[in-house]
Amino acid sequence: MDFKEAEEYLDRRARFGIKPGLERIRLLLSKLDHPQSAFPSIHITGTNGKTSTARMAASILQVGGRKVGRYTSPHLQSVTERICVDGRPVTEREFASLLERVIPAVEETDAQTGDPLTYFEVTTAMAFLHFARRKVDLGVIEVGLGGRLDATNLVRSPVQVITGVAFDHMAELGDTLEKIAMEKAGIVKEGSTVISAVAHPGALEVVAAACADKGSELKLYGRDFQLLYHLTYGVDTEKIGQALGIRGLLREYADLFLPLLGKHQGINAACAVAACEAFAASPAALSLDEVAAGLRRVTSPGRLEVVSLHPLVLLDGAHNPSGAVRLAQVIRDDLDFERLVLVLGILEDKDMGRMLKILLPLADTVVFTQSREERAAPARKLARMAREMGYDGVVVEDIGEAVRFARTLASVTDMVCVTGSLYTVGEARDALGLPPG
Numbered sequence: 017m018d019f020k021e022a023e024e025y026l027d028r029r030a031r032f033g034i035k036p037g038l039e040r041i042r043l044l045l046s047k048l049d050h051p052q053s054a055f056p057s058i059h060i061t062g063t064n065g066k067t068s069t070a071r072m073a074a075s076i077l078q079v080g081g082r083k084v085g086r087y088t089s090p091h092l093q094s095v096t097e098r099i100c101v102d103g104r105p106v107t108e109r110e111f112a113s114l115l116e117r118v119i120p121a122v123e124e125t126d127a128q129t130g131d132p133l134t135y136f137e138v139t140t141a142m143a144f145l146h147f148a149r150r151k152v153d154l155g156v157i158e159v160g161l162g163g164r165l166d167a168t169n170l171v172r173s174p175v176q177v178i179t180g181v182a183f184d185h186m187a188e189l190g191d192t193l194e195k196i197a198m199e200k201a202g203i204v205k206e207g208s209t210v211i212s213a214v215a216h217p218g219a220l221e222v223v224a225a226a227c228a229d230k231g232s233e234l235k236l237y238g239r240d241f242q243l244l245y246h247l248t249y250g251v252d253t254e255k256i257g258q259a260l261g262i263r264g265l266l267r268e269y270a271d272l273f274l275p276l277l278g279k280h281q282g283i284n285a286a287c288a289v290a291a292c293e294a295f296a297a298s299p300a301a302l303s304l305d306e307v308a309a310g311l312r313r314v315t316s317p318g319r320l321e322v323v324s325l326h327p328l329v330l331l332d333g334a335h336n337p338s339g340a341v342r343l344a345q346v347i348r349d350d351l352d353f354e355r356l357v358l359v360l361g362i363l364e365d366k367d368m369g370r371m372l373k374i375l376l377p378l379a380d381t382v383v384f385t386q387s388r389e390e391r392a393a394p395a396r397k398l399a400r401m402a403r404e405m406g407y408d409g410v411v412v413e414d415i416g417e418a419v420r421f422a423r424t425l426a427s428v429t430d431m432v433c434v435t436g437s438l439y440t441v442g443e444a445r446d447a448l449g450l451p452p453g
Contacts, residue, residue, distance in 0.1 A: 017116045019108035023095065025115060029135040036165035040129055041137045045170060047121035048141060051148035055085065057171040058291050061159035061200045062179025062213075064339050065284045068276065068316040069179055072288035074156040076310030077295070078102050080302065085147035085155040087168070089136065092318050092333075092442035093452040099143045101150050105452065114142040136160050140167040154295065162189050164202020175294045176203050176232075177287055178212040181219040182338035183367070193219045201226035209294040213237035213287050237283065241265055241290040246282040248350045256322050260311070262286045265293040269304060273312050277320040278346045285311055317453035318441040320346055324448075327426040328353055331445065333438035337367055340374040343435060347378055353431035355380040357422045361415060361440035364393040371436065372402055379433075381425055382409035385418035387439035415440060416447030 017025075045052055060070050067088045074086040084102060091097040096105040099114075106114070118141050126132045140160070147155050157173070159166045181197045189196045197219035204210055204226045212234060214220045220236075227234040235241060244261035257275035260282050262268070274285050289307055296302035318333045320343070328351065334343040347356065358379035362368050376382060382402065384395040395411045402409055412418035415434075422432045434444045445452075 017112045019112045022112040022115045025119070026095065026135050026138060029133065029138055032132050032134045034136070034161060035131070035134055036162065038165060038167070038169060040125060040131060040133050041140065041167040042170060043128065044118075044121055044125045044133060044137065044141050045144065047124060048118065048145055051141075051144040052171050054148035055152050055155050055172070056295075057155040057157045057173040058175045058177065058295055059157050059159070059168065059171055059173035059203050060177040060179065060291075061163040061166075061203050062177070063182040063196070063336070064342070065179040065280065065287075066158045068281060068319050069177060069284045069288050069291075070156045070158045071316050072285055072311060072314050073177075073291050074100075075103065075314040076288060076292045076302075076307055077154065077156070079310045079313075080306045082153040083150065085143070085150065085152040087140070087143040087147075087155065088158040089139070089160050090438055091452075092438060093445055095139065097452050098139055099146055101147070101152060106146060110146070111142075114146055118142055118145060137167045159200075159203065162196075162199035162202070164199045166203075169203055173203070173205055174208050175291050176205065176208055176210050177291050178203075178210065178214055178223060179284060179287055181214050181216060182336065194222050197222040198226075204230050204232050206230050206232070208232045210234050211241075211287055211290045211294060213283055235265060235290055235294065237286060241286055243279070243282045243286045244268070246279050248277065258282060260285060262289050264289045266299045266302070267304070269307055272308055275312070275314065276316055277322070277350055278342060280342045281320065315453055317445065317450075318438055323445075323450060326428040327423065328431040329423070329448075330431060330433045331441045332433065332435045333441045334371075334435050335363065335366055335437045337370040337374060340371045340435075343433075344374055344378055347433065351431065353429060355426070355430040357381045357383065357426050357430060357432045359383045359385060359415075359418050359422045359432065359434040359440075359444070360398065360436045361385040361387050361395065361418075362393050362398060362436040363389065363391045363439070364397075365391055366437075368393055368398065368401060372398070372405060372407075375435070376402055376405065376407045381422075382407065383418045383422050384409050384411050385415050385440065386413055387415060387437060387443050389437070389439040392437070392439065415443040419444050419447050
């Protein structure tokens with residue numbers, strides 16, 4: 017099997033959609049000799065910030081010489097991005113070989129259950145198998161959806177992270193923040209340490225109850241650890257990012273540099289540091305230099321990613337209202353530009369109306385577009401919704417063409433922001449010739 021054949025096999029699995037439940041993945045992993053049990057993990061959930069927090073935690077821990085497996089989703093440009101060891105994605109050849117190894121177990125599981133495994137379940141098993149084979153010291157594992165019934169929830173994790181709770185995937189997770197929090201708190205394990213930045217009182221009560229029920233120790237942002245300060249550097253040719261001060265669980269960290277924008281990324285960094293401290297368990301096992309070096313070298317493609325300076329081009333995968341609010345705050349507070357050209361493509365199963373209300377007032381010009389993802393809202397539908405709100409825009413359905421057109425509209429002092437979906441941002445990165453990250 018080559019890589020193209022592997023992609024085609026998984027694409028056929030995509031038609032099975034999202035199917036929360038642990039029965040299928042538990043049976044599949046048993047046929048692979050339980051690879052998820054071969055290493056301890058930091059398990060990360062939350063409505064937003066999961067991937068960035070995972071990348072930060074993995075970067076910090078591998079600086080100290082640990083071999084770290086990182087599993088995140090969705091990917092932006094290549095499915096190989098999901099499965100990394102020490103920051104390096106599997107090669108296409110390794111990916112195809114992994115899939116070839118698990119297919120017999122996948123087919124046996126399908127036959128036994130009569131309920132075909134999904135794309136995400138298969139890639140999750142592949143990641144666990146790869147990490148076990150590579151004998152990683154730990155895994156940093158991002159939940160795909162929710163937590164309680166997510167395929168990743170069979171990991172052996174002494175530390176869990178719940179970055180926050182907001183409205184998203186309500187059809188699967190529930191229509192109140194308390195219900196959503198209950199699904200996310202489903203990753204809490206017996207006797208573990210739980211790092212949380214959940215702020216909503218009702219949601220926090222659910223998380224605290226889950227920790228009490230499991231005999232787990234809850235460490236809260238703002239109480240047990242916090243972001244002390246964040247100072248954004250001007251976007252120029254010298255530095256893009258922010259200086260941070262963090263009070264962790266074990267000590268304070270001053271003058272940290274994080275090459276990512278936004279106060280919310282500073283909070284994600286605080287969560288990542290606290291998670292690493294909890295995993296290391298003692299100040300001696302996690303040095304100041306490891307934390308500083310780990311944050312300094314972290315990347316998070318498609319998350320407030322600056323890819324050009326003249327004009328300023330910003331890619332951000334904000335895909336729900338809370339993500340749009342965070343993007344809007346960064347645009348208003350942290351970036352200098354004259355005019356904003358907004359390239360916007362949103363999935364149809366998201367809260368498009370609220371996202372438009374948040375983002376459209378920021379823009380001088382809007383280019384509506386759509387990704388190749390089957391759930392993408394038609395660009396003309398977005399434009400029609402915007403007109404009903406009193407905003408005009410241009411429709412350019414192909415994302416590559418939309419990005420190129422937007423850049424022709426921007427002077428060297430303007431900004432182009434591509435957002436609305438990680439799928440939109442992934443296709444924009446392809447169009448801009450950026451390598452998978």
